[in-house]
Amino acid sequence: MGLREWALGGVLLSPFLLYVVLALLLTGLLRFILRLTPLRRWIWHEALFDCALFVCVLTLVTLYL
């Protein structure tokens, strides 16, 4: 699917906004899973890790969705 605007009741929404929201949800899910596993002990700077993870997920979502 390419980048195309979403029409919502006459208001055109940027597709990137939807990707961002989707990526945010996916990142939250991933973080939740990571928190349950022992992997989280390896994280040095949590905020930095979250931020990087979000960028990675967002890239994947934009490229492959």
Place this chain on the structure above:
Amino acid sequence: MPITLHALFAPDKAALQFAIKTLFGGGLALWLALRWGLEQPSWALMTAFIVAQPLSGMVLQKGLARLLGTLVGTIMSVLFMAVFAQTPWLFLICLALWLGLCTACSTLLRSAWAYSFVLAGYTVAIIALPAISHPLQIFDQAVARCTEISLGIVCATLASALLWPLRVERQLAVQARQAWQSGLQTASATLGGDEEGRKGLVEILGRIVAVDSQREHAWFEGSLGRQRARAIRGLSQKLLVLLRIARSVRRQWRQLDDREAAHLQPWLDEIRAALANPDTEALQALRERVWQAALELRDSAPEHYCLARMTLLLDNAVAATQALHAVEQGQAPADLPDSLAVHRDVPLGLLFGSRSALAFLAMATFWMATAWGAAPGGLVLTCVVCSLFASRENGAQIGMSFLRGILLALPVAFLVGQILLPQWSSFALLCLGMGVPLFFGALGMANPRIGATATSYCLHFIVLVSPLNNMTFSVESFLNNAQAMLMGVGAAVLAFKLLVLRNPAWHGRRLRAATQSDLVRLTRRDLRGAETWFGGRMADRLLQLARHYNALPEHERSRWDDGLHGLDMGDELLHLRMCLAIARAPLASVEREYLERLQDVLARGPGPGREQRLDTASETFIAALREQPASDALRLAVGAVVQLQKSWGRWCRRLEDLHGLA
């Protein structure tokens, strides 16, 4: 959320009055701005909400600080635009640098006036960013913003001064009494033992600093307020000295052997009882008796020193009580000490400043890359959040509550601005539409626990509705603005989260270095004003150390002890120099030699294996003191030299133990 519900639906009288005052001030500002046809009346309304504070003096002080900052910011924005109108990147970089500088200055100046610097920083962003596409209008824009903001300040001040005025200076008297009471309690606890005293010390230091910071607000409340503000200065200083002397009595107490301690125990108990139930005359009578006992015990040095210091403690307790009366009666004493000095940390300020600048540049890059029309709104918010909360420990949390406020404002503003207002047209209906949501917001602002969220809710509600004489309604720009706001604040919160500048170990090391250099300066500094200078700065540092205290693992908590050891050293040093000044013995060369040696040792700092460094110098100096004809002051000076040596040894041994652990 019981707090929120309670604040909104069962407010107390003070909150209700505050909400009505704020709403009235805001309404007046909005009406005048609309009547005079100012360009963006919402700025007047917003300013009225921003400077709204529960107490009159605070409103005036904040308003003046804001006005000052706005003026500087306005001038700078015109200047930047004049120089860099053709080169956006240079313009943005300069703006980032200016923002960083202002944030750094506001962090360094830890008083209510720091707000001016914050304003000077982000006013440039407020004025210059929207004008970047039409630089020729910058001057008109600058004048318009300045007028609107001043109008808001004037209206808010009027409302708070005329409707149910609440004065800082009255509360000041109550707070001063509380500070005095807990000061005496802490002093008494310190006499009893280390552990008890330490817990109280943090609390009382916090109280003293809090009361002292209110001085600036009380200054604006007539002559009584000014007198009280000056009297508070005396009280804070007296309380700090009292606490230090209590510690010095305790130090001296530790030198006593069991027999001597048992001998003096009744005196100690009596003093603690007197401090628990303070009364000037009783304190003075007790002081006379203790001093007589001290004179009788001249032959037993430790007991004599201990009793002499107890006398000093009682003297200061009396002085503190008198200072409290001066505050309560609003009569400043004639011989006022300097105001408390604060500990300034330039590198830390610069770090905070660069964080703001970085966050701004990141957002600006996004703006330049996307050329999104609504982005400047978000950029302004990044500036505001970054510079306002830069020096707060919990900047990220405040930023999050800011974000929560925006999320609350969005649906309400949509309902009012896009659905209701298009069907209504008159100032009365506008007031109804905006007044009801803002009233609840103002009720929330009165409650400190949800204040940040409520303030953010009010401000963004006003921005999103943005009342004008010729309203234009557009869902599209509403959505764009909303997104930009969320992104802007989000970027600021991200900056706070990513660049965490609180490494307790690093802070501790820096604070110790600063303490050390203060001690070195104390060996040669003029004695006048030295007490407030050293006491104020140490109080500030101890508070900063205490803030990290709970975050530290057990064995690292010694940093706080580091601060206390430094305080003890400085205290003894002051005591020694005061005794020598009173004795006026012809000792100039010996004294200078000793102080130079001390300065040298202090400059190298305490450390394992350094505890004997003061021994020879102390012995020579004590011998020289003993050769002089005996007097009370010289006897006490000998005691102070011994204590200095012991305190130094304790500080070094403490570090040795630490190294042993590590």
